[in-house]
Amino acid sequence: MSKYAICQCYFTRNFFVDQLQTHCLFASTPQFLHDYADLIRNLGQDELKSILKDLAHERDRRRNLINGLSSVRETIRTNYKRKHPGIFNFQESRMLDERFSELVTEARNKRALDKITHHGRGVFSFPAFTPDFCQELVDELNSIEHHPNLPLNRPNTMNKYGTALDDVGFTNVVDTLRQEFIQPLCDRLYKDERFQLDSHKAFTVKYLDNDFKNDEGLAIHFDNAEVTLNVALTENFDGGEVVFHGRSSNGLNQQPPPIGINHEVGQGILHLGCQLHEALPITNGTRVNLIIWMRSSKHRNLRCPMCLEKPILEEVSCGYGDGFTMHQSQNDEHSH
Numbered sequence: 001m002s003k004y005a006i007c008q009c010y011f012t013r014n015f016f017v018d019q020l021q022t023h024c025l026f027a028s029t030p031q032f033l034h035d036y037a038d039l040i041r042n043l044g045q046d047e048l049k050s051i052l053k054d055l056a057h058e059r060d061r062r063r064n065l066i067n068g069l070s071s072v073r074e075t076i077r078t079n080y081k082r083k084h085p086g087i088f089n090f091q092e093s094r095m096l097d098e099r100f101s102e103l104v105t106e107a108r109n110k111r112a113l114d115k116i117t118h119h120g121r122g123v124f125s126f127p128a129f130t131p132d133f134c135q136e137l138v139d140e141l142n143s144i145e146h147h148p149n150l151p152l153n154r155p156n157t158m159n160k161y162g163t164a165l166d167d168v169g170f171t172n173v174v175d176t177l178r179q180e181f182i183q184p185l186c187d188r189l190y191k192d193e194r195f196q197l198d199s200h201k202a203f204t205v206k207y208l209d210n211d212f213k214n215d216e217g218l219a220i221h222f223d224n225a226e227v228t229l230n231v232a233l234t235e236n237f238d239g240g241e242v243v244f245h246g247r248s249s250n251g252l253n254q255q256p257p258p259i260g261i262n263h264e265v266g267q268g269i270l271h272l273g274c275q276l277h278e279a280l281p282i283t284n285g286t287r288v289n290l291i292i293w294m295r296s297s298k299h300r301n302l303r304c305p306m307c308l309e310k311p312i313l314e315e316v317s318c319g320y321g322d323g324f325t326m327h328q329s330q331n332d333e334h335s336h
């Protein structure tokens with residue numbers, strides 16, 4: 001068993017309902033109908049039925065995902081032939097923009113950081129990846145997505161399109177990026193928070209303008225992460241600005257003026273997971289971004305960022321779960 005865990009609220013909280021454009025609690029059908037009575041009042045019977053069906057489906061999907069993860073990863077590993085094998089091993093000079101390497105050296109050596117832009121409220125941007133790496137990654141992921149029989153999971157609970165990078169073999173690359181580059185940067189930028197980032201969830205999100213069924217943007221939310229890195233991998237689109245609001249603890253009615261950032265290919269945006277943000281719809285083209293939700297078990301073991309309570313842990317058999325860790329005694333209890 002891995003020592004990593006999820007909080008049991010994963011099976012009831014944070015169900016994104018498209019038709020309502022909001023996240024909901026779904027512990028049972030009666031609870032949902034009661035709690036969201038005001039929001040669903042004007043919906044037709046069919047629409048309500050379809051929401052309830054989607055909710056039950058999403059709950060089952062989450063359970064199957066946790067139970068089936070090691071078999072999914074193994075199937076992908078054995079059935080998929082990599083197109084650009086080089087990008088599955090971390091290579092600093094090939095992957096990272098030189099200015100990013102320099103920035104991290106400056107951060108480690110406590111020198112002034114002149115290769116980073118602070119947009120306010122702990123939102124930073126900097127050149128992160130080389131254009132060649134962005135292109136190879138997009139190309140590899142296209143090839144994975146078009147493979148006829150890989151058991152691919154959707155990237156997260158909000159986005160339908162994109163790839164869960166840890167499922168397709170990128171965990172080691174992201175581990176190195178997180179430990180050796182993002183951690184020293186965070187130590188410097190978020191001194192007060194002192195996050196020890198010991199796991200992550202990495203995925204791409206993909207937005208297409210040419211089909212009404214596709215995701216075109218992403219509604220306002222906070223991330224299940226202490227710190228998030230968001231890197232633009234494509235540039236052939238219009239719109240798609242990332243807009244930051246205040247912290248989730250401020251509530252939606254007390255938000256400071258928004259901060260909008262237009263992404264450029266290879267550029268990384270670093271922000272706190274609790275910072276509310278959204279991606280505006282694209283009006284043209286295809287937008288693919290790499291998102292790395294980085295977690296600190298020390299931090300989240302005390303309080304789950306999704307249910308805001310002490311997490312009720314369930315150990316996962318594969319991967320990082322949601323970045324919680326079991327205490328040794330809990331592990332022992334399980335193994336007896």
Ligand SMILES: O=C(O)CCC(=O)C(=O)O
Pocket residue numbers: 156205218223230242277278279289291
């Ligand atoms: O599309 C984007 O740039 C933002 C995606 C995002 O915020 C997320 O996946 O958490």
Ligand SMILES: [Fe+2]
Pocket residue numbers: 221222223277
């Ligand atoms: Fe996000």
